[in-house]
Structures are given as structure tokens and as C-alpha cells.
Amino acid sequence: MEEKNTDDTDVLDKIRNVSTSALKCMQCGICSSSCPSGRHTSLNIRKLVKIAGKSIDILSNEELWMCTTCYNCQERCPRNIDIVDILLNIRAISVQNGNIHPEHRIVCEMLLEYGHAVPINKQNRNERVNLGLEELPETVHKYEDGLEEVKILLGSCGFGKLIEQTES
Numbered sequence: 001m002e003e004k005n006t007d008d009t010d011v012l013d014k015i016r017n018v019s020t021s022a023l024k025c026m027q028c029g030i031c032s033s034s035c036p037s038g039r040h041t042s043l044n045i046r047k048l049v050k051i052a053g054k055s056i057d058i059l060s061n062e063e064l065w066m067c068t069t070c071y072n073c074q075e076r077c078p079r080n081i082d083i084v085d086i087l088l089n090i091r092a093i094s095v096q097n098g099n100i101h102p103e104h105r106i107v108c109e110m111l112l113e114y115g116h117a118v119p120i121n122k123q124n125r126n127e128r129v130n131l132g133l134e135e136l137p138e139t140v141h142k143y144e145d146g147l148e149e150v151k152i153l154l155g156s157c158g159f160g161k162l163i164e165q166t167e168s
Contacts, residue, residue: 008056011059011093011097012055014093015052015053015056015059015093016053018053018086018089018090018093019052019053019089020053021080021081021082022050022052022081022083022086024080024081025050025079026078026079027046028078030073030077030078031045031046031073031074031076031077031083032044032045032046032073034072034073034075034076035067035072035073036070037067037068038066041063042062042063042066043067045067045073047063048063048087049086052086052087052090058090059093059094059097060094060099062101064090064094064101065091065104067084067087069084071084105163108159109163111150112151112154112160112163114141114147115141115151116140116141119141120136120137120139120141
């Protein structure tokens, strides 16, 4: 039997710790049939629940990043498994270990730069006005001093360093 790297064992222990409620899964498929992302992506939530806590390979599973956290699966689960919470915790472990989906990295970088995941450019401003909305939404785009506060907050918790650490 091959001996596990201590780091791998520690990571697997963390994954198991956040995945314990997945052991209640009876593989009924309600989660997958409730998943709007599963209709448009490779996401098979039932498969992720089945493998949660069993291997560190889940950290490199592309499907882990396809969940949009709508909570449909969790709300419908007959065993009351905290499916989305498990996936979010496993994602956090993945990021702490240097793995983040490229599209999620882009969102994180925009958050660090703009204080918001969606920068408001001239076209977006014009579209908002045409729709009868204020030119700027109630975000740091409208309150510039808020951007500095968001950057301080993100810096204080090490968010930027965490994202830098996961650079490819």
C-alpha cells in the first residue's frame, strides 16, 4: 500500500470534515434534477456529493466550480444534506491549496481592483440610463471612498495574497 503524503492526508482530513453530511446521501438524484447549472454545464451535483470526502481529487474536479450556489439541490434534498455549503467549503480548501477555476480568479481579481465583480463601463452606464435606472448602481462604483474600504477589508483578511498564491 502506497503511503500518503502528510500534506495530502491533512487536506483529505479537512475535506472529510466539511463533507460529513454527504454520507447521508442515498443517491436519489433529486439534487441533479433540480440543478439549473447541470442543464447547461458538465455539473453533476449527485456525483460530487458521492465523491465528497473520499479523495483529494475533488479539488481538481472542474465540476466543483460549475455550481452557481442557487441552493435548489439543498432545498430539495430529502436527507437535508448541506450540499452547497459542502461545495463552498471544498472550494475554499481548493483555493487554500493553490487551485482556483480561471473564471473565478478573474472575478476575484475584478473584486480586488474595482471592489465589485462586474466593472461598470460606459456601455453599461448608458444601458442603465436607457432602462430608467441611475447611471451607477448602489455599489462602490457610486461611492468611491467605499472602494478603498473594500480594498482595506480584503487586504486585512489576506484575500489578495490568497489569489496571488493560486496564480498559474
